Amino acid sequence: MKRDERKEWAARLDAIINTVVDGIITIDERGIIESMNPAAERIFGWRARDLAGRSVNNLIPHPWAEHHDGYIRRYLKTGKAHIIGIGREVRGLRKDGTTFPMDLAVSEVRIGARRLFTGIVRDITERKRADEAIARVSEEERRRLGQELHDGLGQQLTGVTLLAKALQSRLARDGHPAQADAAEVAMLLGRVLDDMRRHAHGLYPVELERGGLAAALEELALTHRQLYGVDCRLDICGAMPAFEKPAALHLYRIAQEAAHNAVRHGAAKHICIRLTRSASLFLLEVEDDGRGYRPRKSNPGMGIQIMRYRAGVLGAALSVRPSGRRGTRVRLEWPLPPAGRRSS
Numbered sequence: 001m002k003r004d005e006r007k008e009w010a011a012r013l014d015a016i017i018n019t020v021v022d023g024i025i026t027i028d029e030r031g032i033i034e035s036m037n038p039a040a041e042r043i044f045g046w047r048a049r050d051l052a053g054r055s056v057n058n059l060i061p062h063p064w065a066e067h068h069d070g071y072i073r074r075y076l077k078t079g080k081a082h083i084i085g086i087g088r089e090v091r092g093l094r095k096d097g098t099t100f101p102m103d104l105a106v107s108e109v110r111i112g113a114r115r116l117f118t119g120i121v122r123d124i125t126e127r128k129r130a131d132e133a134i135a136r137v138s139e140e141e142r143r144r145l146g147q148e149l150h151d152g153l154g155q156q157l158t159g160v161t162l163l164a165k166a167l168q169s170r171l172a173r174d175g176h177p178a179q180a181d182a183a184e185v186a187m188l189l190g191r192v193l194d195d196m197r198r199h200a201h202g203l204y205p206v207e208l209e210r211g212g213l214a215a216a217l218e219e220l221a222l223t224h225r226q227l228y229g230v231d232c233r234l235d236i237c238g239a240m241p242a243f244e245k246p247a248a249l250h251l252y253r254i255a256q257e258a259a260h261n262a263v264r265h266g267a268a269k270h271i272c273i274r275l276t277r278s279a280s281l282f283l284l285e286v287e288d289d290g291r292g293y294r295p296r297k298s299n300p301g302m303g304i305q306i307m308r309y310r311a312g313v314l315g316a317a318l319s320v321r322p323s324g325r326r327g328t329r330v331r332l333e334w335p336l337p338p339a340g341r342r343s344s
């Protein structure tokens with residue numbers, strides 16, 4: 001390429017970088033910011049010249065900022081990337097101290113002997129708001145359906161069951177031979193009522209309000225044992241954080257979908273729902289011994305996507321992987337913010 005051509009090419013590249021809607025930030029291998037384009041300035045509220053030469057941790061909120069230098073060091077040492085070339089939803093930190101959700105794609109650039117990292121960021125606050133509104137509406141719809149099932153159909157079925165029992169008693173008193181049939185009808189109606197109640201609880205887990213996440217998951221495990229005949233257990237390690245209701249509902253729905261998938265797709269015999277709390281991390285795992293997870297290319301379902309969305313709202317990472325030689329493990333990893341900031 002001739003010198004003039006090279007100059008024109010560089011000017012064109014500059015014009016593109018300065019006008020794209022995505023933020024572009026380059027850092028060196030110590031995590032020091034080298035450049036920010038105008039979109040990145042807008043997104044984070046910083047002037048590029050004020051941040052040049054300072055750590056990229058100025059753009060990452062607590063507690064992730066503290067881990068970031070370690071991530072780069074580990075990548076440089078082991079070559080194992082958690083984000084480079086993958087792309088992820090993370091939280092960004094603005095100059096005014098507020099945080100926001102963003103899509104981040106990181107790539108590595110080698111210029112001579114130097115290694116630079118380029119981050120492309122997109123503020124997804126609006127998209128998340130719309131997603132949240134949809135999730136809220138569908139949650140309200142489930143709640144309404146659950147209540148309708150419980151209060152409407154449930155009450156009518158209860159009435160008919162009582163009638164059948166009264167009929168059976170009367171027939172038994174009269175020594176009527178049809179009393180055995182009436183007893184069977186009453187028994188079957190009782191079973192239908194139990195199943196329906198469990199479905200209503202699945203639509204809206206009232207236990208979540210009464211006894212918190214652990215109580216609701218205990219009920220979920222019981223439902224799976226009784227309704228589907230699988231050995232479903234809840235295992236709790238460590239003192240559970242006091243989750244706020246929206247966060248508890250997201251965690252419950254993730255476990256519910258994972259357990260449901262284990263029965264429906266994995267034909268699992270055993271399911272273990274595990275909650276683990278350590279000083280800085282909360283883990284929710286749902287492990288089954290079924291057929292194993294093999295994602296379908298055609299006609300993908302919505303369950304895992306919604307699980308990922310819910311994990312994203314919490315600021316947690318979610319993975320779905322084969323577990324051991326058989327089965328599937330869904331794992332949600334939530335770095336816990338300092339006490340008192342645990343909302344959804």
Ligand SMILES: Nc1ncnc2c1ncn2[C@@H]1O[C@H](COP(=O)(O)OP(=O)(O)OP(=O)(O)O)[C@@H](O)[C@H]1O
Pocket residue numbers: 258261262263265266267288290291292293294295296300301302303304305327328
């Ligand atoms: N525990 C599991 N065992 C085996 N396969 C699984 C398991 N969980 C998910 N899968 C596979 O991953 C696919 C996607 O799951 P996902 O929950 O996203 O959708 P779905 O269950 O097919 O439909 P939806 O959840 O929308 O009703 C499933 O169709 C199934 O092939």
Ligand SMILES: [Mg+2]
Pocket residue numbers: 257260261301302303304
């Ligand atoms: Mg599913």
